[in-house]
Amino acid sequence: MKRILAAMLAALTVFSTAGCAKPDNSTEPAAPDQQVEPAPTVPQEPVLTPEEQAEQERLAAEQAREKRLQALLDSMTLEEKVGQLFFVRCPETNAVEDISTYHLGGYLLFGRDYKDGNSWLTWEQFIQKIESYQDAAAIPLFIGSDEEGGTVTRASRNPNLFSEPFKSPQKLNYIGGIEEILRDTDTRSRELRALGINVNFAPVCDVSTDPADFIYARAFGQDAQATAEYADTVVSAMGEAGIGSVLKHFPGYGSNRDTHTGIAVDQRPLEQFRQSDFLPFQAGIDAGAGGVLVSHNIVTCLDPELPASLSPASYQVLREELGFEGVAMTDDLDMDAVQKYVEEGTAPVMALQAGADLVLTSDPQGGIPSVLEAVETGALTWDRLEQSVLRVLRWKLQLGLLSLPGAEDVQTS
Numbered sequence: 001m002k003r004i005l006a007a008m009l010a011a012l013t014v015f016s017t018a019g020c021a022k023p024d025n026s027t028e029p030a031a032p033d034q035q036v037e038p039a040p041t042v043p044q045e046p047v048l049t050p051e052e053q054a055e056q057e058r059l060a061a062e063q064a065r066e067k068r069l070q071a072l073l074d075s076m077t078l079e080e081k082v083g084q085l086f087f088v089r090c091p092e093t094n095a096v097e098d099i100s101t102y103h104l105g106g107y108l109l110f111g112r113d114y115k116d117g118n119s120w121l122t123w124e125q126f127i128q129k130i131e132s133y134q135d136a137a138a139i140p141l142f143i144g145s146d147e148e149g150g151t152v153t154r155a156s157r158n159p160n161l162f163s164e165p166f167k168s169p170q171k172l173n174y175i176g177g178i179e180e181i182l183r184d185t186d187t188r189s190r191e192l193r194a195l196g197i198n199v200n201f202a203p204v205c206d207v208s209t210d211p212a213d214f215i216y217a218r219a220f221g222q223d224a225q226a227t228a229e230y231a232d233t234v235v236s237a238m239g240e241a242g243i244g245s246v247l248k249h250f251p252g253y254g255s256n257r258d259t260h261t262g263i264a265v266d267q268r269p270l271e272q273f274r275q276s277d278f279l280p281f282q283a284g285i286d287a288g289a290g291g292v293l294v295s296h297n298i299v300t301c302l303d304p305e306l307p308a309s310l311s312p313a314s315y316q317v318l319r320e321e322l323g324f325e326g327v328a329m330t331d332d333l334d335m336d337a338v339q340k341y342v343e344e345g346t347a348p349v350m351a352l353q354a355g356a357d358l359v360l361t362s363d364p365q366g367g368i369p370s371v372l373e374a375v376e377t378g379a380l381t382w383d384r385l386e387q388s389v390l391r392v393l394r395w396k397l398q399l400g401l402l403s404l405p406g407a408e409d410v411q412t413s
Contacts, residue, residue: 068404069393073386079103080138081389082371085352087142087329089362099136102364105392106142106199107133114158122160123195130196139393140401142244144199147192149184151217155192162191169203169230170221178233185234189241198399199244201293203234205280206253215253224276228283235287244399247284249295249331250318251308252277256297263298263307263337270301282322290395291327292318294356296337306354307338310347315355327395329358333367345370352380357388 048056073081083103090107091098098104113129114121121129134140145154150168157165166188172181192200207227208219220230231247238245251273256264281292294314296307303311309330318324333347342350345366348359352371361367374380396402 065394065397065404069390069397072393072402072404073390076389078372078375079368081385082368082375083364084139084389084392085358085371085385086348086364086368087144087358087360088364089332089334089360091362096132096136098364099133099141100138102368103138104141104364105139105358106144108144108146108201108360109154109197110146111154111157114155114161120158120160126158126161127196134196140396142199142396142401143197144201144246145192145197146201147188147197148202148204148218149188155195155197156188161195168217169219169234170217173220173222173230178229181230182233182237185237186241189238189243193241193243197243198401199246199291200238201246201248202238203231203245203247203284204249205231205247205284206249207276207280208253208255210255213253213255215249215256219253224279227280231280231284232287235284235289239288242400244290244395245284246291246293246329247281247289248293249297250281250292251295251297251299251302251314252281253295253297263340264296265298265300267300273299273301278322285322285324285326289326290398291329291358292324293329293331293360294318296331296335306341309333309338309356310341310350310354312354319355325391327357327391328355330356330360333359333361334363349374349380352384352388357391 076084080103084105086102086104087106087108088098088102088104090109090113092112095107099107114126116125130143133143146152147155147166148168149166150171153166156162167175167184169181172184176183189200204215204218204220205227206215206219207224208216209221209223210216213219220227222230235245235247254266254268254277256266285292294309296309298304298306299308299311299314302308302313302317305311308314315328318328330351333351338347341347345363348361348367349370351359353374359367371380375382375385393402397404
């Protein structure tokens with residue numbers, strides 16, 4: 001009995017002790033998750049596709065070239081800058097002296113320049129003549145020639161240089177279509193370049209299908225689409241051969257009269273130009289043409305008062321609507337169609353004010369002093385002047401005429 005009582009007492013003691021004990025609330029709260037700082041990320045260079053890499057390199061080379069062209073421009077005197085904007089008909093006398101006297105941008109050759117008196121120059125004599133011009137130039141010259149083929153060709157009429165005169169685009173198309181035009185353009189361009197001629201005043205981009213038109217014999221003679229294909233083919237082939245191309249006669253000659261001997265007024269609506277005449281010029285521009293020649297026609301839908309070559313509206317359309325960034329030049333400012341609208345010696349000033357980059361003339365002696373005076377008085381702004389000089393220098397670089405340290409050569413356009 002005592003054992004039972006003792007056991008019960010012991011049990012009660014244990015129960016009592018357990019019941020009086022404070023509950024164990026000392027459990028530590030769980031430690032919050034520690035925020036682990038992410039390791040700093042190293043920016044990864046984007047992986048460029050071969051095409052993207054090539055474009056990046058092209059842009060870098062272009063920036064380097066532009067920087068060096070600007071440095072060349074900054075080093076030039078006012079007289080040198082103005083002279084570069086004159087593409088002059090090669091004079092019969094003092095041709096070498098005039099280059100350094102007037103800092104000329106280029107010489108345009110005519111039939112007489114392939115002769116010595118009444119005798120045709122040999123290949124060697126002609127090359128020596130061109131080299132003497134280039135030797136006199138601080139900045140290499142454009143040497144241009146009208147080699148459209150057919151009725152307008154200069155160099156190929158010299159039998160010592162070529163076996164026969166260049167055929168017209170229409171004749172080549174009749175013989176073998178666009179493939180024959182491509183073959184002929186490549187051959188003649190490489191031969192001209194070997195002679196030292198670096199700019200061919202071709203192709204004619206005027207749309208003409210009527211044999212009665214003044215420009216028909218010089219044109220491709222087909223509709224706008226076919227003429228655009230022709231322009232694209234010729235400009236591309238000329239570029240591959242390393243010779244500069246000049247699209248003419250912007251904004252399109254139409255059926256107008258000869259502006260060498262009088263005024264031509266074109267009253268067609270602008271929409272007709274957009275649907276037809278502009279197409280070959282656009283094709284040539286897209287193919288990389290370096291030059292566009294602006295005609296002396298009065299195109300009333302652009303400017304009812306002035307020849308296109310003297311009208312800001314013509315150059316605005318060429319730049320803004322067709323996207324041309326190269327060298328815009330006038331037709332010959334000594335032609336009759338211009339003389340009514342200018343005072344003596346002022347045509348080059350008016351053309352440059354309008355937006356031309358190069359002026360074609362036989363009279364640098366009168367034109368250059370007028371441009372110098374216009375710059376000095378502010379009639380022609382420095383920005384307008386230098387914009388054109390830079391375009392001229394850029395084209396010379398593209399043609400391989402200029403050699404700028406550190407600036408890679410670029411393909412001709």
